[in-house]
Amino acid sequence: MKRTFTGITLLGILIMVFLSGYFIGSHKVLEVRQKPVLGIDDKSKIEEQRINEKSQVVMEKEYKRCQHVVISEFEPKEQLLGKSLSEISRIYSPQNGFTVSLQGDSLCIHQIIDDWCPLDKEKYRLKEYQGKVAVYQGPDKDNEVLLRVTSISMETLPAEIQSTIREGKYEFNNEELLNDALENLDEY
Structure with a gap:
């Protein structure tokens, strides 16, 4: 009899815990706010961020024919100093095969080239x-x-x-x- 009572009590507790979790989850009582990847809440702050001497600028060249990606340091970095992400995106535009992204203090210029990489050539x-x-x-x-x-x-x-x-x-x-x-x- 004691065993049956203990089993019923545990089952009742499990059902209550399950129903409580379902109620909380379905009614969005708890709201979780995710932090942005860059640590910047406002997108306009990203646009204001400018490339400086300490910024790392990486060039990624993706060759479509061999599907190799060659990653190197962007040599003419001086041309980008003082420019914002939107200004750089106008220079290296998607129409010319580029995508530009900024994460923290690192700028990545990604280019898609419809050719073979130099090593394959x-x-x-x-x-x-x-x-x-x-x-x-x-x-x-x-x-x-x-x-x-x-x-x-x-x-x-x-x-x-x-x-x-x-x-x-x-x-x-x-x-x-x-x-x-x-x-x-x-x-x-």
Whole structure:
């Protein structure tokens, strides 16, 4: 009997707690106010904030074709000193592919570029050209340029290397790595 009474009492308490929470939540008795991310309540204060010597200015370049984002310090920072976010937004406008944001004392200028990033444009690839190993440069197989044809005959290379070259898997990020590979292939 005591056990049943204790169980009913606990169940009653749980139901009361649930109903109290439901009532408070549904009637918005408690109002929670969130602080803004920048710590500034008024948007006009953000517009008044100006870039100064201590401000960090970051440039983000997003390349659409390779989907890489290159982040660097914004070099002509002096051009922005004393300017507000709205003034900078007029210079670096969305019509020209820019978005500008200010968080605290950090300004971010984000640009979307419909091209390949510089690193992808500089990629080298070995392929076959008229029975010889050739050097191509470009971001991918469809956007490359033949730079030179070497004296290395494809026939002298092991079958595995031949197929790898024909599949376009011999790819290098810089000329030094390319030249090392060519020296190794020249030994066959």
